[in-house]
Amino acid sequence: MKQRNNIMKRMLVVGAVSLFTACAGEPGDAPTQVIPSRTDNTLALLIEREGGQGGFVEGAAERFKVSASGEVFRSVSWSATSGVLEPDSERVTWRLPPKGVATLSVSVETQSGKKAQGEFHFNVESTTDTLLNTVIDPSPDVTGGFCELTFDTAGRGHIVYFNDTHRSLWYGLWDGTSWTTEQIDGAGFNNEGKFTFKPVIAVEPATGTPHIAYLKGNGEQGRGELMRVAYATRFGGTWVREVVDVAERTNAVNLSVTLNPTQGHQPVIAYGDSSSGARITARTGTNTWSTPLFLQGAMTSEALFDAAGTLYFTNRNLLTAVKGTVVETFSLNGLSSITSWSSLALTPDQHLLVLANGTPTGAWGSLFDVTLGTPLSTSTARTSQGDYNAGSNDLAYSAGKPVIAQRHGTTLELITPDARGFWTYTQLGTIQDGTRPSIAIRPTDGTPHVCFQRNGKVTFL
The missing domain is CATH 2.60.40.10 (Immunoglobulins)
Structure with a gap:
């Protein structure tokens, strides 16, 4: 999936265990x-x-x-x-x-x-x-069961989050001081609103225009919650909502939205599950999407583009690269046995980091550092052990290092390597059990920020 004032200014990642709550x-x-x-x-x-x-x-x-x-x-x-x-x-x-x-x-x-x-x-x-520990949505509802955070180049924070109580979709904008929120979709009167699930977001770096993918549907109990892949963007102060795929699918579908830098930041949605395969579709106009490129197997990570317009994501233990209609793969041995979902981060020197979202106790490796080759089959990978027992996590990259937000039970940790490469743990306080944090780096000051659920509220650090 992966808000407050200028928090964690120069976040101190120190020693064995650091706390920040x-x-x-x-x-x-x-x-x-x-x-x-x-x-x-x-x-x-x-x-x-x-x-x-x-x-x-x-x-x-x-x-x-x-x-x-x-x-x-x-x-x-x-x-x-x-x-x-x-x-x-x-x-x-x-x-x-x-x-x-x-x-x-x-x-x-x-x-x-x-x-x-x-x-x-x-x-x-x-x-x-303490004002920097912000509850983004002060309503009495339970919020933040899903949330994803990102920044534009001006340092404004953008978040998409789930209202768990009413199964509606919300967006928040942080101007560096405070948050404003507004509803995107959800049940309503004569407005084609539907129940929503699993929101993800990407923003255009310069303009901050949000592009959001999510699932929407009737949420019928006992039928696997049949839903459709949907998209929303904010244009002229109004939310434009579109159905991307009319096929009904269960809420087991994974999805990710990313922007193609070689096509004017064209939104691209990758989605799929083990039974229906993976699909990639691009928005070619208002309410118009390209015929999905179909790939066998599940989509098991977020998707992202490099500067040359190559799209990367994982399909179980395969790293998949798509450029136009050309598809290449590279095996990440053991990844599928560790996790069913991974976070990705691309470094400036064309390394792709792949982080398993949570690992079984004592998993042999949870972070893959892939040196991308041309062709992809010539790539090489190193594996690093993560925490011995992790619940869920998300990955970012800053100042030459991976930066991880991790839920360890009900404790939220910030994890980075020290000068010798050993992991250091900065505790960020409590987090709702069973949920997943989202981490992003504010480009104007290099500060890592996290959105997550605490005490039933979507929260920003």
């Missing part, structure tokens, strides 16, 4: 946030944030508890680089220091004689920074 309450006021210590210790430590959600705000009293599965502690010692600590055995209350990076460390010895220590890095926000 909003005010704490009393223990029990909110679900416990559990963060593992990613160290080489034989004793796996967990630190639990008790009763707090959102960002870590200067002056707030945050409560933490350390634990290790199956172990009883003989001694626990807490320390911090700044702020005031009030330790109480395996628990500690930490009054957070002023804005900046702060580290909380814990050393333990168990009754069985095992010793370990964990170090957790926090990006402490000022009180004004």
Whole structure:
């Protein structure tokens, strides 16, 4: 699938675990946030944030508890680089220091004689920074079960998101300070509105014109929710809605929208599932779409163009490249066993990064770095292990590095490699279980931003 003020300005991607979330309450006021210590210790430590959600705000009293599965502690010692600590055995209350990076460390010895220590890095926000954690749509409805974020070259944020309560489709525009939202499609009176599902978005870089693909239909229960592939764009202040494919399909259809840079940013939609195959169609005029190019097999990733107009996406374990009617493939061994959906990012030096969306526990590889060759069959690929157990994720590329937003249980993490290539984890707070974040890089300042669902609301970081 993959909003607030100038957040995460120079986002600090630090050490073993960094946290970046909003005010704490009393223990029990909110679900416990559990963060593992990613160290080489034989004793796996967990630190639990008790009763707090959102960002870590200067002056707030945050409560933490350390634990290790199956172990009883003989001694626990807490320390911090700044702020005031009030330790109480395996628990500690930490009054957070002023804005900046702060580290909380814990050393333990168990009754069985095992010793370990964990170090957790926090990006402490000022009180004004908390405004950057924005609920985009303040309505009472549940929103953001699906959301996708992107930016134009002026740095304006564009989001398409799902209203889960009423199964309607919404768009948001961020001007760098605040969000405005408007409905695109959904059930209505005599306006051909339908229930919607799975929205994705692309915007023209210079103008910010949005192009949105989604599924729409009756959503009939018990029939696999039969829906059609649809498209919307905003022209002259009005939303233009079109049906791309009149064939009814189940909501198992994957889809992606991208813009062809060699054809005046012509919108192209790729869609399909394992039973119907993959199709690629281009918008040739108002309410006019080209005859779909049909390919056997499923579409299992988002689609994107390179500067020369070659379209890339994955078909199970095959990386597929389409230029006109010429189709080439390159095998990514093991990809289909890891995931049914992947995110893509193209680097300036013609590397294509392919990230598996979530992986089984201990998957052998989840990020593929493909050096694209001509022909495609001459390409080479390296695989990198991701997290040992990931829920869902999305990929971007910035400043020579992959940047990943990942849901790990109900914790949202920002992941990038350090100078040695090892993954660093910056915690961004809580995220709704079972949902997927969307990440994009703001081109005007290089800041990564994420849209996701938290507490039933579509949210922007």
